[in-house]
Amino acid sequence: MFLKFSQITFFYFLLLSQVNGAESGGMPQLNPEFWFSQIFWLIITFGFMFVVLSKLVLPKISENLETRKAQISENIESAEKQRLESENKIKEYNKLILESKNEAKNYFNQAREKILKDVDKKRENLEKEINEEISKAEKEIEDLKNKSPDKVRKIAIETSSDLIKQVIGVDVNNSSISAIVEDISRKRN
Amino acid sequence: MYQFNVYRIGPEIKIGEIDLSFTNASLFMVISSLAVLIIFNLGSKKSSLIPNRIQLLAELSYTFVSKMISDTAGSKAKPYFSFIFSLFMFVLFCNMFGMIPYAFTVTSHIIVTFVLAAFIFIGVTVIGFIKHGFGYLKLFVPSGVPVVLLPLIVVIEVISYLSRPVSLSVRLFANMMAGHTMMKVFGGFVISLGVVGGWLPLGFSVALTGLEILVAFLQAYVFAILTCIYLNDALNLHH
Numbered sequence: 109m110f111l112k113f114s115q116i117t118f119f120y121f122l123l124l125s126q127v128n129g130a131e132s133g134g135m136p137q138l139n140p141e142f143w144f145s146q147i148f149w150l151i152i153t154f155g156f157m158f159v160v161l162s163k164l165v166l167p168k169i170s171e172n173l174e175t176r177k178a179q180i181s182e183n184i185e186s187a188e189k190q191r192l193e194s195e196n197k198i199k200e201y202n203k204l205i206l207e208s209k210n211e212a213k214n215y216f217n218q219a220r221e222k223i224l225k226d227v228d229k230k231r232e233n234l235e236k237e238i239n240e241e242i243s244k245a246e247k248e249i250e251d252l253k254n255k256s257p258d259k260v261r262k263i264a265i266e267t268s269s270d271l272i273k274q275v276i277g278v279d280v281n282n283s284s285i286s287a288i289v290e291d292i293s294r295k296r297n
Numbered sequence: 298m299y300q301f302n303v304y305r306i307g308p309e310i311k312i313g314e315i316d317l318s319f320t321n322a323s324l325f326m327v328i329s330s331l332a333v334l335i336i337f338n339l340g341s342k343k344s345s346l347i348p349n350r351i352q353l354l355a356e357l358s359y360t361f362v363s364k365m366i367s368d369t370a371g372s373k374a375k376p377y378f379s380f381i382f383s384l385f386m387f388v389l390f391c392n393m394f395g396m397i398p399y400a401f402t403v404t405s406h407i408i409v410t411f412v413l414a415a416f417i418f419i420g421v422t423v424i425g426f427i428k429h430g431f432g433y434l435k436l437f438v439p440s441g442v443p444v445v446l447l448p449l450i451v452v453i454e455v456i457s458y459l460s461r462p463v464s465l466s467v468r469l470f471a472n473m474m475a476g477h478t479m480m481k482v483f484g485g486f487v488i489s490l491g492v493v494g495g496w497l498p499l500g501f502s503v504a505l506t507g508l509e510i511l512v513a514f515l516q517a518y519v520f521a522i523l524t525c526i527y528l529n530d531a532l533n534l535h536h
Contacts, residue, residue, distance in 0.1 A: 136303060137406050145316055145320055146320070150413070153330040154387055156330060158379065161337065161383050165341050166337075166359070166382060170359065175344060176346060
């Protein structure tokens with residue numbers, strides 16, 4: 109069929125070439141001398157190129173493209189994964205920092221409370237001691253106060269008896285002196 | 298038109314009556330296909346995460362063609378990727394090698410482009426019939442057309458379908474030939490006008506070279522994308 113087809117075109121163009129062939133041989137394209145040679149070599153070269161391209165070269169190129177695509181998408185995936193991971197790690201880190209901050213606050217609070225308690229206790233103790241001391245001192249003062257008139261009287265009696273002895277040179281009865289001292293102190297009061 | 302001449306290189310090879318000699322056209326087919334193979338083999342050798350230049354080139358071409366196919370023909374066209382890739386690269390390299398001075402442009406010969414287009418046409422038709430059986434003929438009956446117009450539309454659709462290989466092959470061939478002819482014409486002007494008047498056509502020639510490189514890429518792209526569109530018709534029949 110193909111041969112017949114080419115024969116028809118052959119004769120068609122042969123006719124054309126005869127029409128145009130008046131000047132300088134016409135178009136070389138319409139000279140059928142080498143048509144079969146051209147067809148033959150076209151089939152051989154194109155066929156060879158087609159077979160080699162389709163069997164060896166093109167699959168390789170397509171494979172290269174596929175692997176590149178796969179590699180790029182893989183890389184993107186792993187980058188995404190790592191991003192997520194790092195985000196998680198940042199979250200963890202923030203959490204850890206928050207926790208440790210809270211812990212530190214707790215420790216601080218506990219220590220403060222403890223110190224405050226200690227201080228309170230010590231102050232209480234101190235106040236107690238001071239109060240005790242004060243009360244003791246007050247008691248002593250009271251005692252001293254209570255005892256002082258007698259002593260003063262005694263001292264007065266003694267000094268007055270001594271005075272009298274030195275001035276006059278007479279031993280005076282202590283009882284009489286004491287009566288006088290009492291009398292004076294009463295008057296004074 | 299000397300640049301389009303095909304001549305024998307080496308001995309004459311004949312099988313029966315058919316001449317299969319190695320010609321300059323064959324030489325440039327071999328060069329183009331080998332260049333494609335070498336570049337893409339180098340580009341696929343190492344698999345580094347950051348590609349080097351040749352690997353980047355190979356991978357960019359790969360993704361370019363695969364995106365073109367999936368955009369126009371959907372995911373069902375994946376098994377035909379390597380064919381369309383080879384087609385695009387072959388046409389592109391043949392066009393580009395044709396831009397080298399004194400080189401031969403393989404795709405400027407109607408027979409080459411026609412064989413490629415005919416192969417695509419037959420292949421697409423076979424795929425269509427395999428995928429959809431006789432339901433593939435629904436391609437010629439667009440939905441939502443009044444019954445009165447239907448016979449006319451069907452005839453037009455059939456003609457447009459059958460003219461696909463011709464339009465596909467002639468588009469590439471004519472573009473390449475016209476571009477190279479134009480450059481030759483302007484080059485001839487440069488010679489004939491000489492040092493005095495040759496500068497303007499020389500400028501044109503330079504500009505045309507840039508344009509032709511663009512066209513070389515564009516026609517390869519158009520060839521490949523039209524193949525994808527035809528394939529799409531065969532794979533996803535929704536007319």
